[in-house]
Amino acid sequence: MTMTRMVVRRGRSTRQAGMVVALAAIFALGIAYFAEFLLHMVPCPLCYIERWPYRIVVVLGLSAVVVPQRFGRVLLGLAVLVMLGDVAIAFVHVGTEQHWWKSPLPECNAPPPGFGAMPLRPSASCDSPVYLIPGLPISFATMDLLYALTVALAIGTYLRVSQWRDR
Secondary structure, X not given: OOHHHHHHHHHHHHHHHHHHHHHHHHHHHHHHHHHHHXXXXXXXXXXXXXXXXXXXXHHHHHHHHHOOHHHXXXXXXXXXXXXHHHHHXXXXXXXXXXXXXXXXXXXXXXXXXXXXXXXXXXXXXXXXXXXXXXXXXXXXXXXXXXXXXXXXXXXXXXXXXXXXXOO
């Protein structure tokens, strides 16, 4: 195999990995929006924060598709860090749901508003778990923690294996 073909093949695999990473993040956001808008589940303030890392990873993944391979690998490395950040946020959320600690967000700890001060958008309590599948004791926050950890490990594994392969 010529050197040019090897460079093209490696560049293509980084682009494909960027697309897979972006699709994995879009999938997670799709589940969250499906539950919110079609199943009418009301997210808590921590749930809204947990969506931001996925939005950032979509941008990083799509950017890795269009930039040169070297920069694409850096963007995928940043995606790992962002997903590990989401793991931390989800862990805080799970701890709040399990009553290990109070939520760090003041809006999660405030008493419900009176009838004179209704919020524009209703919010669920951060310490009440929401389950997508009734009877399965895994809350959305727990699913997010596991999913974000899996995505971070998958990206990290790809980066490590492709580094060995490129030597």
